[in-house]
Amino acid sequence: MHFIGNAKNIDFLRRSLERGQISHAYLFSGPEHVGKFALAKMFAESLITKKTLSSEVNEPCKDALLDLIVVSPDISEKKGAIKQKDISIETVRDAKKSLSLFPYCGKLKVLIVDDAHKMNTAAQNAFLKILEEPNPTTVIILVTSEIERILPTIRSRAQIISFGLIGDEEMRNNFTEEIVHLSVGRPGLACFMCEDKNEFVARGEWIDQFQRLANGSLGDKLAMAEDLSKDVVRTIEKLNLWIWRIRNEVSERAGAENRNESYLKIEKIEKAVGILKNTNANAKVVLEALFMEL
Structure with missing residues (x-):
């Protein structure tokens, strides 16, 4: 399946790869279910394997997975209520240890932090230290739908890539009217409803x-x-x-x-x-x- 919407972001990242102009850290910001995490994984695979970034959405290859670290909030259930847990300082420290290891198959390791705004204050401060001491063999991608909850000191050290909702016309090129109506400009959600x-x-x-x-x-x-x-x-x-x-x-x-x-x-x-x-x-x-x- 091809990536839907926010084509300017794919073009920008593809050109960055072609020119070798890679930032140490990126911040993918925008509404939920618009492809931020999907594009983060696609970009990570291209960074690790040196393959051209295409608009086709696939799971990273096995070689790329060896050098890809993904951090995301856990789901907790307490007294029958389900909520997302914060990303703890311990999780950030574990990710830092993984980044310190030499890459397995290429020259880079990539860390993706999904729902990065779920890092608590202690975790964000610990994460800031990773950004303040950049490792030339690592690239970090933060993914968030609530950029205002990310510390300004973290935001200032990352290249911000902004995502938006997808217009109905482009959505209709890929989904039925009923799906378009219920997905509210979010192709990730539309795909989920199709499945x-x-x-x-x-x-x-x-x-x-x-x-x-x-x-x-x-x-x-x-x-x-x-x-x-x-x-x-x-x-x-x-x-x-x-x-x-x-x-x-x-x-x-x-x-x-x-x-x-x-x-x-x-x-x-x-x-x-x-x-x-x-x-x-x-x-x-x-x-x-x-x-x-x-």
Whole structure:
């Protein structure tokens, strides 16, 4: 399958490889599911194997895997609630040790840190030391959808590659209208729904669920809050889809009197998403407060 969207980034990285102008560290920043991690792996393989960077998306070859280190947050489950864990300082130190080893098959080792904003403060400070003492045989790629949570001192030492959502026209060239409608400009999510029919059905039900919420009783809202609090990672995706749905309705009803009310709903949902992502607040309480206001 070919890489969809953000073609300028592939072109830039390909030219950098051809000219031998490689930075010690990159920061791939943009919305979730737009291909940041996929392109990071493609770029890493080209760095390690010296192959030309193409727009075809494949898993790295076996030789490249020997010199590729990937760090990402673990998923934790506590009292039935599922959340992403922070990337700890111990994980960063382990990655540093791996980078210190001589490359197996080429001249470079590559470290990819997925969801780099999930590094806690101690981990980011430890990571900063890696950037301050660059190793000529290593390249680092940070991947994030929340660049504001990355320390400015880290951002300033990395070359930032910005990704955006993909326009509907380009998405329609690759996916059905229904998939385009539910993926909200995110080709990674669209591909997942193509492979998993249950995911496609579930996201359609999320839209119906939001519509029911507006007319639901107090009991319905409290029950939904309790249910959604069990999987915070999934619920954040659901809330983001609701935000898109409201924005889409506003654009379709240009000049409608209740536009301000819709924007207020978006603001409240975005605030809840921020709390769920960035704090250890009780998810059930956060969702109850949100649903009471919608």
